[in-house]
Amino acid sequence: MEEDATAENLFGQPGEAAQAGAGAIIEVERLTRDFDGLRAVDEVSFTVGRKEIFGFLGPNGAGKTTTISMLCTLLKPTTGRGVLNGYDIITQQDEVRQSIGIVFQDPTLDDQLTARENLEFHAMLYNVPRNERDERASRVLKMVGLSERGRDKVETFSGGMKRRLEIARGLMHYPHVLFLDEPTIGLDPQTRSSIWEHVHELKQQYDITVFLTTHYMDEAENCDRIAIIDHGKIVALDTPGNLKHSIGGDIITLHAVDAEAARDEIKEKFGFEAGVIEGAGEAKAPAEKSIRLEVPNGRTVLPQLVRQLSTEIMSVSVREPTLDDVFLNLTGRQIREESADKMKNMMRRRMRARGMRR
Amino acid sequence: MRRFRAIYIIWLRDLKRHFRDKARIFGSLGSPIIFIFILGQGLGSSFALGGLGGFDYKQFMFPGILGMTVLFAGIFASVSIVWDREFGFLKEMLVAPVPTWTIALGKVISGATIAAFQGVLMLLLAPFAGVHISPLLIAELLPMMFLVAFSMTGMGVLLATRLKTMQGFQMVMNFFMMPMFFISGAMFPLKNAPTWLDSLSHIDPLTYGVDAMRTIMLPHFQSRYPLGMDILVVGLLSAAMITVSVTAFSRQA
Incomplete structure (x- = not known):
């Protein structure tokens, strides 16, 4: 003892x-x-x-x-x-x-x-x-x-x-x-x-x-x-707070008929660097594309953006950054979809393994 | 102290699991009973087997079936490490602040206890096979059953380091346990067996275990080896199996 x-x-x-x-x-x-x-x-x-x-x-x-x-x-x-x-x-x-x-x-x-x-x-x-x-x-x-x-x-x-x-x-x-x-x-x-x-x-x-x-x-x-x-x-x-602040502002997600054109236009008119996301996040149909940009102050930028863009916009949203955005910023990928898919596969595999055992 | 306690709790857990599983306790007696009362009865009344030493076939085969019970129960109990691995519980043990060999040793001891218990249960059926038993006889047989069980659970733990899933257990059953059982002379006298079978039986550990049990159970039975030699061989083998399996398990885990 x-x-x-x-x-x-x-x-x-x-x-x-x-x-x-x-x-x-x-x-x-x-x-x-x-x-x-x-x-x-x-x-x-x-x-x-x-x-x-x-x-x-x-x-x-x-x-x-x-x-x-x-x-x-x-x-x-x-x-x-x-x-x-x-x-x-x-x-x-x-x-x-x-x-x-x-x-x-x-x-x-x-x-x-x-x-x-x-x-x-x-x-x-x-x-x-x-x-x-x-x-x-x-x-x-x-x-x-x-x-x-x-x-x-x-x-x-x-x-x-x-x-x-x-x-x-x-x-x-x-x-x-x-x-x-x-x-x-x-x-x-x-x-x-x-x-x-x-x-x-x-x-x-x-x-x-x-x-x-x-x-x-x-x-x-x-x-x-x-x-x-x-x-x-x-x-x-x-x-988590500091990581989100590192983004510096808000996130605007914009769903346009021609995403690439909208991106180029935003760059030209406002000087913001926007990224095109394939069928991710807020896009309604998986084949469609949305664009995402970080701006210092979403509430003032958004109305101007909508007014001045000639490309047709279908939907637009503004929000504070989440850790998802931080991850996207750091790695260029979104964590959510990828891991959700992997999770599903993993669960399926696990279920199968369990089924075999019984 | 701490290591002893680890071995004890691993042993206790396996026993709890075993005694809670009534289906397993009685289910594993199923095939021995079938062997004795159907096969034993049927063969015994149809063929005249030589070399039974004056006993009828059921009496002759009973110690062999006892050996089989211990063999199967022992290996099955210790191969449960594979289940533990599959269901995750092995991780709980592996990450504990105790040396890995205590886990393997705990498994060997619990497996041997379970196998010996199943053997005793089987012994209670001896009168039905025309074999006389007494408390003294059980007391004499128990150490022998433990000794045989230790060599079997040692092998079981060693197998468990190789088997990654329970699906591989079928192989072990067909190519390892069944031959070991049949070659041991559990079911028939080896006296008249062909040379190749006879030679194989000398290297089958169960031969010595069954021979010892027969010597103890059947009075004046002319045994194959002297009882002392049986005990020595099974004892040495058990010690070797335990050492090898515990070392192997510690190394891979």
Whole structure:
């Protein structure tokens, strides 16, 4: 039992992180990972502060999960280094693992066991003292609203309940950092927002750092800071507000009969650089094109634009920039459609795999 | 302490799963029962088999079927690592702050426990096959069943490092488990077997397990090897299988 005592001192209780003062809980330097000559993560460097909600935003295949896997010590970096909670992710695996909780993209619960048994299993593996196991299980179950279902088998749970249970399980050993890999993927909007409520609550109740990945732009707004990642590289890192300000103004989307002509005309008459988007965003029919431009002040530019353009305009809209626009600006692509399609394919593949198994 | 606890909880989880699955507990007794009471009865009353050592066929085959029960239950229980991988739970174990070998060892021990339990369940049917059992006999057989089970679950874990999905299990069944079972002399005396079969049986671990069980269960049965040798071979094999499989699993995971 002596080992327990040292472990407890080493990894500490919630609250200790805050006492230790500000400063980074995760420091990553030029982290790189290759798969058979393919570079999944390319010299990524960043730091995450204590008690921060830090988001990795990017399309599928951008390297988000690979980065998380390296931070969780499940994958060895090809080059580069990382320190989490003061422990080296390559040489101090057990200490790093004790410091983190993880919710993977795919469920990792034993659905033949009850919710409490799943928590108990986790507590045993993570060295939670025997006399605290029950109490902690009750506490985390309560937090995710599953108090009544503790003794039920997990196979009777819905997808959202399972995800919540996984979050609860990740908290059983009072980690310093909770990793959430696409925590809301495949969930309905209502469940999604409840997951987010839990994440915010976490930060208040547990003094915990949350590191999450998502490809939902609107959800990324919940983060304190976001790293936008594309093709294995971080292309921007800032608060959601600052990232949006970097666009400098408003977004006008214009749907014209001849998009190219409208673009050229705008350039000529107003000097704004506009981009043509194929069947994306606000365009009604997929074959049609819309054009998109950033202007310093949408409300004054828009009326002039409509008045002075000779090309026929079918619809026009003005709005404040979203993270989608930031991503588009940085990468020249939109994240939404691409990832939505990929999601559908992925789900289909998953369903097929499941069908075969049965 | 911490490692011991990890092994314990992995063992406990598998046992819980097993005992909750009543269909599996009794379902896996299905084929042994069919073998003994239909095949055993039918063959025993139609053919006069030589080399049974004065026992009737059902009595002769019972220890063999016991070996089969342990073989199948053991391999199946430990190959459950493949299920765990498919359904994601393996990740929960792999990311925990415990060494990987504790996971493999926990699986080996739980598989052996389950296999030995299934063996004991099977033993309760011994009187129906005309084999006399007593608590003492069960106590004598139990260590032997555990020993055989350990070598089987060791193999199971080793297979699980190779098998990526459960679909490959059919191959294991047809090209590995069934031959091992038939070559072991579980179903027929090897005394009159052709040379090639006889030579193969010497390298089949189950031969020694079945031989030992027969020696223990059937009084005055003229065994193939001395009991001490059976125990030594199965014991060494179990130790080797456990070492190899735990190492292999740790390396790939």
